[in-house]
Amino acid sequence: MSSVQFEKDSDNIVHMILDRKDGSANVMDAAFQADFFEFIQKLEAEDNWDGVIVRSKKKTFFAGGDLTALIQVQPSDAQQFFDEVEALKKAMRKLETMGKPVVACINGAALGGGWEIALSCHHRIALSKGVMLGLPEVTLGLLPGGGGVIRMTRLLGLQGAMPYLLEGKQFKPEKGKELGLIHDIVDTPEEMLEKAKAFIKANPESVQPYDVKGYKVPGGKPSSPALAQMLPIAPAMLRNQTKGVLPAPEAIMCTMVEGLQVDFDTATRIETRYFTTLTTGQISKNMIGTFWFQLNEIKAGRGRPDGFEQKPVKKVGILGAGMMGAGIAYSSAIKGIEVVLKDVSLDNAEKGKAYSETLLNKKVSRGRMSEEKRDGILSLIKPSANAEDLQGCDLIIEAVFEERGLKATVTKEAEAQIAGDAVFASNTSTLPITGLAEASVRPEQFIGLHFFSPVDKMPLVEIICGEKTNDETLARAYDYVQQIAKTPIVVNDSRGFFTSRVFGTFTQEGIAMVGEGVSAVSVENAAFLSGYPVGPLAVMDEVTLTLSAKVRKQTIVDMEAAGESYTAHPADAVADSMLEQDRAGKSTGGGFYDYPEGGKKKLWSGLDQYYKADSQIPLQDIKDRLLYIEAVETARCYEEKVLTSVRDANIGSIMGIGYPVWTGGVLQFINQTGLKTFVTRAQELAEKYGDRFTPPAYLVDMAEKGETFKDS
Structure with missing residues (x-):
């Protein structure tokens, strides 16, 4: 035996x-x-x-x-x-x-x-x-x-x-x-x-x-x-x-x-x-393939360059003590890493540290952590308004607002204090890393680390390589992400990278349907019935239309500087209309939803202004528009080499942006649908709802050859 x-x-x-x-x-x-x-x-x-x-x-x-x-x-x-x-x-x-x-x-x-x-x-x-x-x-x-x-x-x-x-x-x-x-x-x-x-x-x-x-x-x-x-x-x-x-x-x-x-x-x-x-059945095959085989490949370091020994981060400097910076500080300190949490004022930095104290106090109150251990973790976080405190950090993570000028300023300020072999990372969610690295005196050691909110709960980190990022920097970034018990995916540089770019198509499609006159209730319910954890309108309320508008404005500026022209999305008009009515999102008092104090959120009755009785479309079309728009955009990311592995696309789409679990991930959704069937349906959607659904030529070619998405 x-x-x-x-x-x-x-x-x-x-x-x-x-x-x-x-x-x-x-x-x-x-x-x-x-x-x-x-x-x-x-x-x-x-x-x-x-x-x-x-x-x-x-x-x-x-x-x-x-x-x-x-x-x-x-x-x-x-x-x-x-x-x-x-x-x-x-x-x-x-x-x-x-x-x-x-x-x-x-x-x-x-x-x-x-x-x-x-x-x-x-x-x-x-x-x-x-x-x-x-x-x-x-x-x-x-x-x-x-x-x-x-x-x-x-x-x-x-x-x-x-x-x-x-x-x-x-x-x-x-x-x-x-x-x-x-x-x-x-x-x-x-x-x-x-x-x-x-x-x-x-x-x-x-x-x-x-x-x-x-x-x-x-x-x-x-x-x-x-x-x-x-x-x-x-x-x-x-x-x-x-x-x-x-x-x-x-x-x-x-x-x-x-x-x-x-x-x-x-x-x-x-x-x-x-x-x-x-x-x-197919669903178990989707989930086994992604959550067992592909996830284990990521954990085993398939996306990490060979030839570099692991070098744990001992001290990390975090620039910006807002929600993202505070969450990164907590996730680092709880794994024993010394943290310098820097903001423009000591008061702001201390408020950022207080976020960790609140989370740790909950663990203590529930009997999951001793007071002694809590105090030890908190002692690792040093709030500061002084750039000199960044000395000795082997990793800097910039987590300030999505403004190119501000990011350039803090990059230069931090690099003046750190050693020559330290890694600098930006937590940007949309701005290309190559452009941000222009403010660095060592772009080879500049990389993107895109965390998701709330950092303490979200398991994914998207690592973005700029044009000059070297392999050693990628290896060290990969190691840090695993050191803090997160799951890393590796992508190449692009506006919005992979997750933000694809996620944006989901929210925009939902808003566009509202603009067409489709019932907002139908849009949110279709997302729910498709397996999304949250509908596109509810998600946009969390993100806020204000942030979306800022990203759009920066995109237009950057594209014009590059000699390109911005093509308006059908969602833009509705987004602008909502902002004009002071309906920016949850944090501003209300957006697509109302948020009554002490009660459950509910869709804003004012959305009736967009509703048209004769513009309703089949439920399956709504579901497919949400599922397919993300899949088509992911296929474009794969074609453009923003994505270089199927596993990163699948894991990233589920852990990072809420693509339905049953699919096994966005590229597995195309695989299990069958490429020929997928291409045919995408072309039907393009004819009915717009060219954005048109499948890339290479995807059509893959379908004709009978190929599927798979890693070598």
Whole structure:
């Protein structure tokens, strides 16, 4: 056996040792399944044993399912896949119903299939450190297919299991013990084995709680009065979260409810049917490809230049203590980096530091951080109005207003204080890095670091290389982004780069439709039904039309200086009209929405001035206009080499600008639609709604050749 070892010790206890020969982690692949079947057969054939200890020789307990195989399962493979999953689950069921004790010794992460193996054991012991547990399959468009839904629901009850199944919430051993899922927590592997053996000797006959006659599921079955009242509401609440485009949470809920109304074996077959449907579907393939394979490539540094050793940032200087600068300061200090937070006045800088204090105080009040640790983090942030305090910084991040002159001034001021090998980065969201680098005496060490607001919550940082940015600077910027636990994507210079440029098409398209007379309610609802977290009008209220107007004005100036002419967008007239009516956005009291004090926001009744009853268009057209305009613009970014990898486009579009999760990202949306179908639909939209939907010639060429977007 290449993945599982069968050993019997002097205490007559069989050890099921998980140790995949050709990998750093144990995986539920075909080799494991074959070995597991053989292990169970040996147990049945050799009846002279007192119990089983399941343990791992890897740093982790068990990594989960074989996603490389799962992503390849097609609808035509459904029956074979169903049979294979059922066979594995029957073997797991055999392990827990032999009547003898089975103990899981969890030495590291047990997620997905690993936690399902542990759940099939009667007793679970975990190390106190380095262990994470849970069933995160829903985040990849799947459900736990190895009995995880059925066992968790029976052990925790329907409502108790929901966060761990519908949200994929992970937990540590302490929480597991509180839930009754972990029975003991120890400090060493040796102690874990001793405890496991002691349990086996003390419990020669073992059975799962849910197999005991008369066992009652916590909270009751779906037919119980309390659940019977809640269940009719639950699907509507879930649909509000999934927007009808994420099938996995809905399939999980169905499995949970249906599974509690039948016997265990029937319940697991129900689980397998839903699992098979999700696995053979396109949405899980989109999500696995992006959130597993492509995201892991980014984490592994595929976008980082080779040949440069990692050099952690020790001291960062941040220019501007507004929301962005304050957020960057917090994100740096919480990772142990010394911060100089500089603004035009010490008062402003101290207000910026206060932002970190507020966030840290929340952690302390919730018991997630000690006061001592909070004070230590805050001590790393030095508010200042003196440029000389920037001395010793190995990274400077400029986060002042989007004004070219101001940025040039602070660049020169900071560079006069820092060492020759320090990196200078601008947090601009739209201004080309090459142009901003003209104010620098060392443009090779000038780069863009585009953070997203609020910085403490948003996981993405867009790294922008100017024409003269060298590879070492890129490598150091990449390392810093990962040092502060953010996800980096790397793009080349352009007005708006990738994220702001594409995001702008989304908001502009929504506003343009309002200008055409389309109902604002229809526009926002179409975005919601497409899977966007927020509609284009609501997003623009957060950004403010004032900022959008400033960006447009700067764009016009820059294009005229370059001898180019600006082409007005259909959204411009509505934006100007709203500004004339003092409706700039949320921060100014109201924009497309009203924001009543103490109440929920609602669309401004004044939008009726743009509405035309005879200008309504099909819902599908509204949805496609939002999805396709971003996809077409992304394709242009790819053609222009602003984007150089598919993974950066997909991850950036979801983590940075809210492209619907179910698509797997903006270029994967084109792939899964099919390039020929996409091009045809884009051309239809161009004929009906404007040339901006016209697909680039190279995209048409790719479609004719039958190609797709993929990284080499």
